[in-house]
Amino acid sequence: MKIVHTSAANGDDTIYKTIEVAVIDRRDLTPPPVFPFPVVGDELNLIPPLNFAMVDNGIFRSGFPDSANFSFLQTLGLRSIICLCPEPYTEATTEFLKDGGIRLYQFGIESYKEPFVNIPQDTIREALQVVLDVKNHPILIHCKRGKHRTGCLVGCLRKLQKWCLSSIFDEYQRFAAAKARVSDQRFMELFDVSTLKHLPMSFSCLKR
Numbered sequence: 001m002k003i004v005h006t007s008a009a010n011g012d013d014t015i016y017k018t019i020e021v022a023v024i025d026r027r028d029l030t031p032p033p034v035f036p037f038p039v040v041g042d043e044l045n046l047i048p049p050l051n052f053a054m055v056d057n058g059i060f061r062s063g064f065p066d067s068a069n070f071s072f073l074q075t076l077g078l079r080s081i082i083c084l085c086p087e088p089y090t091e092a093t094t095e096f097l098k099d100g101g102i103r104l105y106q107f108g109i110e111s112y113k114e115p116f117v118n119i120p121q122d123t124i125r126e127a128l129q130v131v132l133d134v135k136n137h138p139i140l141i142h143c144k145r146g147k148h149r150t151g152c153l154v155g156c157l158r159k160l161q162k163w164c165l166s167s168i169f170d171e172y173q174r175f176a177a178a179k180a181r182v183s184d185q186r187f188m189e190l191f192d193v194s195t196l197k198h199l200p201m202s203f204s205c206l207k208r
Helices: 067-074 091-100 121-132 148-160 165-179 182-190
Strands: 002-007 013-018 053-056 059-062 080-083 103-106 139-142
Touching: 053 148, 059 148, 067 091, 080 121, 121 139, 121 148, 139 148, 148 165, 148 182, 165 182
Parallel strands: 059 139, 080 103, 080 139
Antiparallel strands: 002 013, 053 059
16 A cells, blocks of 8 residues: 655645555456265255254264255265164165165164053163264164154263253253153153163263
């Protein structure tokens, strides 16, 4: 920037500022890189499964994924999936897992409605062991809607992470909403995590 100083006839000083502006020829600029995201009709095809959310570092939850979610799931770099439904995957989903080298752990817990409650503690305990093994991360936990069975498994994980019950129930209710079940919350409250405390945990929220 140049400053030009002059004096007026009445003795007052007047300052004029001359600003030099650099001129850039944008024709010489290299365009930014274009990343190869999946595109359909010039729009990004990244659709998460129903009720998708991050549980912790390397752990995700959702409802039952289908072919519309494959492009999104690829961005997670999944190593494993825990399916809490007894229903088999479609051929397309099975092929997707095979192509991506994703290991499937299926714990077939039947869907239920109150007052007929039958959440098998042993099955939840086995699924938790899979979740706690960081060699399986990144991992996706899902059931049909990502509400009840998934909510119970995540709630039991939170007990291992020493969350208070009110925080566990609050998280469960955010996903279950009007479908929240007292029986699910009772299950999480009574679930015994003592047999799992010897397993190592290295999740982000534990590093305090």
